[in-house]
Amino acid sequence: ANNLDYDLTTPINPDGVGLRQKLSSYGDAHFSLFMRKLFIKAMGYSEDALSRPIVGIVNTYSSFNPCHANIPQLIDAVKRGVQLSGGLAIDFPTISLHESFAAPTSMYLRNLMSMDTEEMIQAQPVDSVVLIGGCDKTTPAQLMGGISANKPIIHLVTGPMMPGSFQGVRVGACTDCRSNWAKFRAGAMDIEDISGLNEELAPTAGTCGVMGTASTMACLLVALGMMPIQAATAPAVSSARLRISESTGTHAVQLAKTRLQPQTILTRESFLNAITVLQAIGGSTNAIVHLMAIVNRHPTLAGTITPHTIDTIGRQTPLLVDLKPSGENYMTDFHNAGGMAALLHELKPLLHLDALTVTGRTLGAELADIPFRPLPPHSNLANCIRPLANPLYPASALVIFERGILAGTTGGAAVIKASASKDRRLLKHRGKAVIFDGSADLAARIDDPDLDVDRDSVLILRGIGPVGNPGMPEAGLIPIPKKLAERGVVDMLRISDGRMSGTAGGTIVLHVSPEGADPGSVLGVLRDGDVVVCDVVERMLDVELEETEVLERINKRRREMASAGGESPWVSREGVRGYRGLYMREVNQAEHGADFGFLTAAGPGRTPGGGN
Ligand code: FES
Numbered sequence: 001a002n003n004l005d006y007d008l009t010t011p012i013n014p015d016g017v018g019l020r021q022k023l024s025s026y027g028d029a030h031f032s033l034f035m036r037k038l039f040i041k042a043m044g045y046s047e048d049a050l051s052r053p054i055v056g057i058v059n060t061y062s063s064f065n066p067c068h069a070n071i072p073q074l075i076d077a078v079k080r081g082v083q084l085s086g087g088l089a090i091d092f093p094t095i096s097l098h099e100s101f102a103a104p105t106s107m108y109l110r111n112l113m114s115m116d117t118e119e120m121i122q123a124q125p126v127d128s129v130v131l132i133g134g135c136d137k138t139t140p141a142q143l144m145g146g147i148s149a150n151k152p153i154i155h156l157v158t159g160p161m162m163p164g165s166f167q168g169v170r171v172g173a174c175t176d177c178r179s180n181w182a183k184f185r186a187g188a189m190d191i192e193d194i195s196g197l198n199e200e201l202a203p204t205a206g207t208c209g210v211m212g213t214a215s216t217m218a219c220l221l222v223a224l225g226m227m228p229i230q231a232a233t234a235p236a237v238s239s240a241r242l243r244i245s246e247s248t249g250t251h252a253v254q255l256a257k258t259r260l261q262p263q264t265i266l267t268r269e270s271f272l273n274a275i276t277v278l279q280a281i282g283g284s285t286n287a288i289v290h291l292m293a294i295v296n297r298h299p300t301l302a303g304t305i306t307p308h309t310i311d312t313i314g315r316q317t318p319l320l321v322d323l324k325p326s327g328e329n330y331m332t333d334f335h336n337a338g339g340m341a342a343l344l345h346e347l348k349p350l351l352h353l354d355a356l357t358v359t360g361r362t363l364g365a366e367l368a369d370i371p372f373r374p375l376p377p378h379s380n381l382a383n384c385i386r387p388l389a390n391p392l393y394p395a396s397a398l399v400i401f402e403r404g405i406l407a408g409t410t411g412g413a414a415v416i417k418a419s420a421s422k423d424r425r426l427l428k429h430r431g432k433a434v435i436f437d438g439s440a441d442l443a444a445r446i447d448d449p450d451l452d453v454d455r456d457s458v459l460i461l462r463g464i465g466p467v468g469n470p471g472m473p474e475a476g477l478i479p480i481p482k483k484l485a486e487r488g489v490v491d492m493l494r495i496s497d498g499r500m501s502g503t504a505g506g507t508i509v510l511h512v513s514p515e516g517a518d519p520g521s522v523l524g525v526l527r528d529g530d531v532v533v534c535d536v537v538e539r540m541l542d543v544e545l546e547e548t549e550v551l552e553r554i555n556k557r558r559r560e561m562a563s564a565g566g567e568s569p570w571v572s573r574e575g576v577r578g579y580r581g582l583y584m585r586e587v588n589q590a591e592h593g594a595d596f597g598f599l600t601a602a603g604p605g606r607t608p609g610g611g612n
């Protein structure tokens, strides 16, 4: 027993470890410690246990979240690692977000989760924290909150699900969900088959088994140095995942001693490494928004990495990983082909190997400990991770538009995943706009036989940006109008201010900003028949309109909005209550990460990196 804790003549340092941290205000510090101890002893902990560094484990388990279904097992394994290394592991919950069970969208709740994570890390006396998550918005929310809290953190992802099998063909969420649903819609698949397939698309616990947002973010966590190299790809249900969890516990105890904080680990070079990996894996477009939100939480890096940094790095980075939706394979193949270790070895010439990682060692030192053994050429996985000299796509899997009035002349975020285009001719295209105002308008008219549209038309969906449709839905994958699909059209140029699932593909421009609902938006004043020009090589996204004409339309719309009272979301957002009101008032545009202004390092009402 440590009676000295109650000796009033010995001062208590609230910067100490464990229960001494940031003592709550119960009057005097000794009384606060006394209270903490008496309550936590009700959980059965001894004085010996309570004298150890405390490793918090963030538990995002929920029975609504199959991507996190293995978390109870992972927590057991993390605890084993912590306890073998002399720490005390204490798990606690934060909210859990699954893509399908987070209406209106999981993106709407990402910032809420980041606040939950930040505040619970701050509030509780943890010396380091293991952040367990996996589904799309979870890992970015946890890192955003973790950077802001700036206590030592280490990420542990739940890992990808295994692929399923249907009628002899491998299938997996969620690229195959979309392609098969499209077949069913077109009459090429019957109701028995689509029902049978439904049983097989998500056959195990874990995150989507392709290079969607969850897998992308897992790879980026490694590249950022916030998660050990081998922790990104091991399947959720593998024993490897449990061993990774155990060693994460060991690392966390180490972190509790080194006190290495995320704001120290993360440098400009860490982010450049993450962007290089993002381009090399042909990662999710959502990751761009998340990366911007993450960097803008960092007090000295905010505003220094922009979507244009992603384009610049892309020009020198080939696509090496052959995974759906850009390629053919599943996450388990990537893992079996060597995973992130093999990829980082290939990418070495493009990486900043001196960037620090959560282990306290550099990325280069960590990589050097994992020997690089290329697969034999006859292996059926040999092509899953391509060598630098023989890429799947030469460069710029993800392209940010920089020129043209629709690109956002003030530095917008309009992006296209060029590598996932199904008809590459569309990457340089000129066509007449067919405009839909919001998802309801789209649903009502897209399959109308009288819709004035042909295969060269440019489908535009606006009003699905951060404010216009709170949560910025993944509705950017505008379906091909039925009458064209029936004639065999599989891809068209599509443009929106919304997002798209990382598991989807097509010639699709996303994140146009300012979003259509913004009074100053160019997208917001386009009309049916305006001629849109897209040239991916030239980074051009333009409309064949005189600038004066665009300005006139914008001014006219501003006047209409001003007199419309509550009609425009931009006007009505002041009167909305609750979290939705907070979201609508505070969310910033995609190029800043769709974070709440007051959560960014720049603080309330300021744009990350300066400006207004
Ligand atoms: Fe969770 Fe896809 S739904 S990762």
Ligand code: MG
Binding pocket: 099, 136, 212, 213, 214, 501, 502, 503
């Ligand atoms: Mg997704």
